[in-house]
Amino acid sequence: MALVAGVCVAAIVGVVGVGPVTSAIGCAWQQVTGGGSCTTSSITGPVGASADDGDRRDAERDTRGNRRDDARGDRPSDEDPGTPPEGGTEGSDAYPGGLGPGVPGTTVPGGQQPPPWTPPDQGAGPYAGEDPSIRDRATLAAAEAAANALSGTWPDAARNLLHFLGNSGETYEQDVDSMLESSSALTEAVDAQQLNLAALAVEQARAAGATGPMTFPVNTPWNGVYITKDDSANWFYALGGISYNQTGSVTVTPPASPGEPWTYTTTTQVNIRDRYNWDGGKSTRIGPLTITDEQLARLHRVGLAQEFTAVGTSSTQNSSGEVP
Amino acid sequence: MTRLRPGPALVVATCVALTLATGACGLSDDAAGARPDAAGSTPTSESPSASRSSSAADSPEAVLGLAGLQLPPGAGGAQVETRTGLPENVEEAYRVTFVVDRGAALGFCASGGLGGDLPAVALTADQTEALGVEGTPAQGSRICASQWPENPAWQRTVLIEPDDPTTVHVGLERWSR
Structure with a gap:
C-alpha cells in the first residue's frame, strides 16, 4: 500500500505546482493529500497505456480546434505597428465612468471593443530558450495524462492545461457564460457594476433634460475578480484571477409621473482576459519532496x-430595474 | 452554482495515468531536486498569507505610487494601512485615506487610468473589504475602480464620500495572478 501511495505521490509531484496558479493535476494532488484515496488504488498497466494514447490525441484535437482568436485579431502580431505587449490584446479606450455619450431613444450603435489589455507579468521567461531534458518530456506526458483524466471533473481547467501543453501559444477562447453561471464573485461584480452604470446613466439623462428614453454605450475599464476554489473549483484551477469588463449599452427612462423612480435596462456582454502561465513561485512540501510551479513553467x-x-466574451446579459 | 469534486475513482484514474505516463517512480528524483522552498513557510493555495510587504512604513504618496496613482494636490490627513491576513491571491494590500475638496477627489478618479467616477450605488464584498468600509455607501458617494493598465496585477478601488471637502478611501491590492 505504501508503495502504491508513493508511486502516486511521485508521479503527481513530478508535474504539479500548487499555488494560485494551480492546475487540474494540482487538484488531484490536493484530493490525494486530503482524502488519501490514492493509497487504496490498484494500478493496472493496460488501462493507463491505452488511455495515454487517446489522451494525446485529445490534446492535439484541443489545440487544433481553437484558432478563432487569430482570425479575430486578438493575437499579437510582430508585423503590426500597433501591436500590444506580448500576450496583450488590442481594443478601444474605455468610456469615462464606463459610459459613452447618450443619445435619445433605445438604441446606440453596437460593436464596442473592450480596452487594450496588458498581461500582469512576464510569465515564466523566454519561450524555448533552453533545451528540454528527458525529465521535461516525462513531465509533459504526465501532465497530459492528468489533465485528460480530470477533464470530466474540471473541464475548463483541464482544457486550459491541455492547451498550454499543446504548445501552440495561441490565444484561447473561454466560456464566459459558464464562468458567470459558476462564479458568484464574477456575477456579483458584474451586477454591481451594472447598477452603478445605470445610476450614472440616469444622472446624465437628468442633466440632459431627457423627457424620454435615453441610451448610452458602455465600455468599462478592466477590473479584476478572483474566482476562488470555493466559488468555482473548475474556474479556480482554470484561470483563478481574471480581468473583466463590460461592453454594450444602458437605456434609462424617466418616470411617467413625478416622484416615481427612473427605470433602466442594461444590455451588455462580459469580456475577460487572463494570461495562462506558471510563474507563481509557490511550492508545497510533501514529505521529503518539494513541488513547484517551476516544473510546469520550465516546459x-x-x-x-x-x-x-x-x-472570452459572454452572451448578451440583460438586466433591468429602478434607480431611485 | 456548479461545484465539481473528484470522486475516489477519478483520483485513482489520475494516479494510474500519471504513474504509467511517468514510468512509476521515475519523477520522484525530479521532485526531490526541485527548487527549494522557503523552509516550509511558503504559502500554498490552502493557507492565507500574511502581508509580505516591506512598505508598511511608506508614505501615502509612495503606496499610491506602487499602483500608478498620485496623492491629489491639497490632500490632507493622508493615512496608510497595510493589510494583513490577506486572501491567498493577494500579495500585498493597502488602504489609503485622505481628505480633499470634492473637485480634486473626482479628478483623482479620472487619473492614473482609474477610468472616471460613477455613483456608488452598489459595492461588492471584495470592494468593501479592499476599502475597509462597511454597509451601503451613503447617497452621493462616488466610486471608481480599475486595474492599473500598465500593470493589471494592481487592482485599485476608490470610494469618495458625499461631503465637500470629502474623505477618499483607496483600496490597493496586488494580486498574484
Whole structure:
C-alpha cells in the first residue's frame, strides 16, 4: 500500500505546482493529500497505456480546434505597428465612468471593443530558450495524462492545461457564460457594476433634460475578480484571477409621473482576459519532496508547452430595474 | 452554482495515468531536486498569507505610487494601512485615506487610468473589504475602480464620500495572478 501511495505521490509531484496558479493535476494532488484515496488504488498497466494514447490525441484535437482568436485579431502580431505587449490584446479606450455619450431613444450603435489589455507579468521567461531534458518530456506526458483524466471533473481547467501543453501559444477562447453561471464573485461584480452604470446613466439623462428614453454605450475599464476554489473549483484551477469588463449599452427612462423612480435596462456582454502561465513561485512540501510551479513553467522555457492569453466574451446579459 | 469534486475513482484514474505516463517512480528524483522552498513557510493555495510587504512604513504618496496613482494636490490627513491576513491571491494590500475638496477627489478618479467616477450605488464584498468600509455607501458617494493598465496585477478601488471637502478611501491590492 505504501508503495502504491508513493508511486502516486511521485508521479503527481513530478508535474504539479500548487499555488494560485494551480492546475487540474494540482487538484488531484490536493484530493490525494486530503482524502488519501490514492493509497487504496490498484494500478493496472493496460488501462493507463491505452488511455495515454487517446489522451494525446485529445490534446492535439484541443489545440487544433481553437484558432478563432487569430482570425479575430486578438493575437499579437510582430508585423503590426500597433501591436500590444506580448500576450496583450488590442481594443478601444474605455468610456469615462464606463459610459459613452447618450443619445435619445433605445438604441446606440453596437460593436464596442473592450480596452487594450496588458498581461500582469512576464510569465515564466523566454519561450524555448533552453533545451528540454528527458525529465521535461516525462513531465509533459504526465501532465497530459492528468489533465485528460480530470477533464470530466474540471473541464475548463483541464482544457486550459491541455492547451498550454499543446504548445501552440495561441490565444484561447473561454466560456464566459459558464464562468458567470459558476462564479458568484464574477456575477456579483458584474451586477454591481451594472447598477452603478445605470445610476450614472440616469444622472446624465437628468442633466440632459431627457423627457424620454435615453441610451448610452458602455465600455468599462478592466477590473479584476478572483474566482476562488470555493466559488468555482473548475474556474479556480482554470484561470483563478481574471480581468473583466463590460461592453454594450444602458437605456434609462424617466418616470411617467413625478416622484416615481427612473427605470433602466442594461444590455451588455462580459469580456475577460487572463494570461495562462506558471510563474507563481509557490511550492508545497510533501514529505521529503518539494513541488513547484517551476516544473510546469520550465516546459514553456524548454519549448514543450507554451503560455497563452485567455480571452472570452459572454452572451448578451440583460438586466433591468429602478434607480431611485 | 456548479461545484465539481473528484470522486475516489477519478483520483485513482489520475494516479494510474500519471504513474504509467511517468514510468512509476521515475519523477520522484525530479521532485526531490526541485527548487527549494522557503523552509516550509511558503504559502500554498490552502493557507492565507500574511502581508509580505516591506512598505508598511511608506508614505501615502509612495503606496499610491506602487499602483500608478498620485496623492491629489491639497490632500490632507493622508493615512496608510497595510493589510494583513490577506486572501491567498493577494500579495500585498493597502488602504489609503485622505481628505480633499470634492473637485480634486473626482479628478483623482479620472487619473492614473482609474477610468472616471460613477455613483456608488452598489459595492461588492471584495470592494468593501479592499476599502475597509462597511454597509451601503451613503447617497452621493462616488466610486471608481480599475486595474492599473500598465500593470493589471494592481487592482485599485476608490470610494469618495458625499461631503465637500470629502474623505477618499483607496483600496490597493496586488494580486498574484
